[in-house]
Amino acid sequence: MKKLAVFLNERQVGVLSQDRSGLLEFQYDSVWLDDRRATPLSRTLPLQDTPFKGNEARVFFAGILPDEGIRHQVASILGISERNDFVMLEHIGGECAGAVSLLPMDTVPVPESGATRPLDRQELDRIVKLLLQRPLLAGESGVRLSLAGSQTKLPVIKQNDSFALPLGNTPSTHILKPEPERFPGLVDNEFFCMSLAKEIGLKVPAVSWLRIDMTPCLFVERYDRVTDSNGVVQRLHQEDFCQALGFPPERKYQQEGGPLLRDAVALLRDWSTLPAIDILDFLEGVIFNVVIGNADAHGKNYSLLYSNGERRLAPLYDLVSTIMWPELSIVPAMKIGQSSSINRITSTNWQKMANECRIGWPMLRNRINEICRKIKVVLEQGELIESSNDQKIAGYVSATIEERVSM
Template sequence: MNTSFRAIQSLDVLLDKRKIGTIVRSPVYAFSFTQDYRADGGSPILSLSFLSASGELGRDPKPLAGILPAFFANLLPEGKLREVMEKYHKGNVRRRNDFDLLAALGADMSGAVQVLPSDGPVMNEMPATRFSIAGMQMKLSVARQRGEGGFTLPMDGEPGNYIAKFPPEAFPGVSENEFANLALAAAIGMDVPDRELVERSDLKNIPDEFNTHSGGPLLLVRRFDRGVGGQRIHIEDFAQVFGVQPSRKYDGAAFHQIAATLNEAVSPHAALEFVRRLALAALTGNGDMHLKNWSLIYPGDGHRPALAPIYDVLSTIPYIPTDAMALSLGRERAFKGLTASRWKAFANRARLSESAVLKAVVETVERVNQRWWHLPERDIVPAMILKRIDEQVKVMTPILGTCAR
């Protein structure tokens, strides 16, 4: 049975192509799990936010008027990309209507989730791009063209396996900045997705709505939630883990809560890897590692989470000199305030070993200073941006070095 977007009243939620629940539009946005998914104990896992403290599937989330449950709201784009998607799907998506947007974009979302009209495909629709990537920055889910070279937008739910990130007009050199920071993370042993810088001309057949006027190269990042042959690998960000709306990504939790969750749900090793990534953010001046820039990934059968590869890594200090950590660390956000006492407070709140946390910070500082100053990717970063990153590393090295005393 075909239907029109305006007539859609319910959406089927699929996890790895299996229906596990339904979202109903009227009179409130109500989400409920299917009985057979409940009978299976909520496995594979959709989100830790739906599980009780004992690990059992809890009650369906409380319906709210005009507000999607946090897990689904966090799948939708924000800012410029949302505006573009609403314009591209005009006639089907009303402005600021999350249900409409979810119905239009649900065929290709982050992780292994799809959200599709319960009554079947939309009637008389021309092929369209229907991906959804969360975040404020303008970015596209793209696929490599076979035989022709370059990249193009996948159509009607076909999975893209790369993310092409456009540099914001107000922040020159962002692509080069992030490319170099990702290279640094890889150089010091962190799990980093494949990436490259490409020219805008490498993107083919892009609709006018998706073109921007910003200059410079685009950063192309291999999607770690897509496997060989387009296999969907489930992920969730920590706004979804904690069940908070996207608007609260900067204040919905503190860093010690992420660490504690990793320690309990994944492993102590994952929690300490998170500490290393925090130390890298402080050292390089990355003030944008909010709840949506940390994720869990569910490899294999999806029954157990792991810490996802690091992503959205760049130095924000060159653009915002007064920037600070995105979330509180030991009740401190200012980079220069992150002395050993704050890391100890963080460790205690996260129920991690103080000595292990301090050691992870010190080791990260040492590794960065061993690699950053000779990193080949430094050469592509605009001189003024690089100068400010270098200054941040020099200032923060002795501050974080207090963890060695």
């Protein structure tokens, strides 16, 4: 039986094991269960003495790992099977989303100040170039990093204009997202959409833009990391909606059997400590994604954040106008009233969604009108285009959204 120690920050909370047949099992540590302040790893992994086996254990832990092509690349580089969640976590589970990390048994986590590798500009250039061929720097000595998603990205430590690579299970502060060759303009697109969301009052992490080795890169400040008064980076735990609802990562899209919008609203109604606020914030995020033309807002692109005994909707992330690339699907990842196209969503679709989610249609209609009004005001000012790094791309995205908001 192979085993990994599972930590939340510096506390061991349990053990993940894999038997010879490949079956996963997670068992909470008795000391953790006896702690009155103990919190569960996931809504689907409540605190209990009995172990979670098979798919019960897999959903949360597989959800930590990268998706699709990135997962395949990482597995090829490491010489392991892409289907073996345990072995992949063994290699790259040191610094993950939220406060969880997986380490060899009897390993003591590094202090939060941790081990790092400073990156000068030359080394940063090398890292970005390497990252496009070696996702998450898989196989680099001392590097054990994992982030969910299908886009190339890397956890880094960024302080002002200096950068470092976290080693072992040292917490990072930002996510570096270099522009993939397949999607030119993605960085400027996401920078514009994230900035627009912030301007109209939606909760989003801070983003910045930097060209590294001629590659546009987006730096996203991690909302699941906070810096205390002593300057020490602390982790906050989180899980995405797929993990919280019990959907494996390969079922993140509704049309593949993944979560529906009504599942997401029901999750917040049942699990959030402030459901009324979080449901409204979630609905505004859904509206915003429709208006900008983001058909990829699936169950792993919304998350819950756990902090100070509260369970709250995390800030919005991965806001991109996906209709900029005609080859991408226009089917909404979570459908609005069974709509089959992000470009053809009517008031009838919205009203049906309201009924399915058990929310008032007048309230939803007012939020749609208000979000559209705010977006229109910001776009008419033109300041987001002027502050963008590539004004041509920003102008195109702006014009596309402006046309949609007037529909």
